[in-house]
Amino acid sequence: MWYTNSCEDRKGYGQPLPRPLSQLHVSRSNGLPDQTPKPNNPAVSPASAINDPGFSADEWDRILKLLHWPGPDRQITSLPDQQISTSPNHSAFFINDLKGSYYVGEELHVTIVAKDFNKTRKSYGGDFFQAKVYSDKLKASVFGEVLDHQNGTYSARFTLPWVGLASVAVRLVHSSEAVQALQRHRNTDSNRVFFYGYFVGSDPQGARMEERMECNIKWEGVVLSSKKGCCCEYHDAHIGLTWQCFKPRTLPCSALVNHSIGGYHFTKTALEWVLFDSQHVNRWLKGDSRLIRVMASNTTIGVRESCKPGLPTPIPSGFYMNDVWTSFVCDARHFVKEDATQCLKDRHIYIMGDSTSRQWFEYLLRAVPTLKRMNLHNVFLVGPQMAVDMQNNIYLHFQPHGLPLRSYKAPVKAFRYMSNSIDDMAGGPHTVVIFNIGVHFTNYLISYYAYRVWQLRRAVVALLRRAPETKVIIKSSNTGYKNYYSSDWFTMQLDQILQEAFRGVEVYILDVWQMTACHYNIEDIHPAPIIVKNEIDILLSFICPK
DSSP: OOOOOOOOOOOOOOSOOOOOGGGOOOOOTTSSOOOSOOOOOTTOOGGGSTTSOOSOHHHHHHHHHHHOOOOOSSOOOSGGGGGGSBOTTTOEEEETTOOSOEETTOEEEEEEEOBBTTSOBOSSOOOEEEEEEEETTTTEEEEEEEEEOSSSEEEEEEEOOSSEEEEEEEEEEEOHHHHHHHHHHHHHOGGGEEEEEEEEEEOTTSOEEEEEEEEEEOBTTBOSOSSTTOEEEEEETTTTEEEEEEOOSSSOGGGEEEEEEEEEOOOOOHHHHHHTSTTTSSEEOEEOOOOEEEEOOSOOOSOOSOOOTTOOOOSSOEEEETTEEEESSSOOOOOOHHHHHHHHTTOEEEEEESHHHHHHHHHHHHHSTTOEEEOOOSOTTTOOEEEEETTTTEEEEEEEOOSSOOOSSEEGGGOOOHHHHHHTOOOOTTEEEEEOOOGGGTTSOHHHHHHHHHHHHHHHHHHHHHOTTOEEEEEOOOOOOOSTTTOHHHHHHHHHHHHHHTTTSSOEEEOOHHHHHSSSSOOOSSOOHHHHHHHHHHHHHHHSOO
16 A cells, blocks of 8 residues: 655755764664764764664654554554454455446546454544456456545545456555554564674584574664673774674684574564464455446557656556556566577676575576576575676676675675775766665664665765666565565555655666565565566666667
8 A cells, every 4th residue: 555645845865975984873763863963973873873774854854754653543553453453354345437348548436444453433543455457368457556645434546557457456464553563673672683694613622513693784773782791893984883692601702604584582472473463464455346338449548658767666667568567657578588688798797685586696696597607605694696798799698786684604704895995986888777676674773774775875876976887786675474473565555665765876776565465366575487587677678779
């Protein structure tokens, strides 16, 4: 669901300059920035300032307005409150004023009525609904925009983009009560996901030994221990971030060699176990099953301009027909192997992010047969990875986005902050930088994610200043997760921060959210190859527009 708010200041940011780390200041305990002016004191170290999101007060205020989400008018905490949570079995949707036929390009409007488990209509909003119009026969679908009226009713709006029959589907991803729980956990127990650091060395007898200790980011709300001297700290002075681990019993802090996901602290209440079970989460509603008949029209829908930086992402941003995505953002092409090879010729492509970006790396390896993977003798699913095509002078590289990453055991040196990598690039007309950042940050305060995004913006702006012909492409998050560690609601909010931060910067934003949400395949954080193929077509259209 997309929540519309009254934020009126929509001017671009232009080319923002980074603030010196000495001007950053510590945020309040609720995770929001302390707006009290602080003196420019060079003695303030980055380590004491890392809870600031980095943005100016005006920018941060604008971002917080975008993130505002309505919800219950009181705290829902006890198990009996489950009865007043939104019920997917009793909520329903209705097509408004269904006509005998529509023309391509016309809009369809649907009303969603939320009811609780007592079959009583809800009096407040905040439910996370998603909606689509689809045709199984045509393998067609289009995402719908949902507006919360904050009284238990919602409006869904669709653009009808194909000729033929279509149906409406609406699902309740999370009730407003579940979203309230997500907000509480994000603000109060950011360490519910933890990691392991592996310290390697020799014991007093000279035998090889390894000690495994719990690790996490150093940020407000993430506390390994309140004891002084409890932890090893690994500070990156360039961007002011610190990673921390409990000190090993025998080995020194300098012996940290490997990193992996540790596990999950289970902090859900009895009510939350219910709100996030399979009977409450991601359930399709019963509703209006009447078919929509769409006829051909002389009207051309969608934007048909060349793929270039700064284009907005409308709703819908495109649609599937016979498993092929037609973009409404720009005039995207559909590439065969020969075209893909020609597009990437003489390019150095740097892909950075999580495993969903690594999917792009793997797909390009298959799409360009002359690309050959280099054996870097590292952990395959972590990276870095590299492939080269000597014949066409193509260099393809992938690296993870840096800590924190929920990954298999891999060397700590494999995890480099993306903003540092971008700072080290010369850039130029043959350089393409692609990155994403999202799902591994869902459990932390938004101030931490915002700081990472701010550092990326600073690095990208500097790159484009010294090499303006560099192409920078940002991939949004996929849909897929519905749990209280990595819910789509979290990633949707993080995407809003990311896209708002880069508005006005000369980058391409490839928004795959709608592409992964409305397809008929079962949602997976790693979408099916047919979806990735359509994503790559848009990616290549950004690199090689008509």
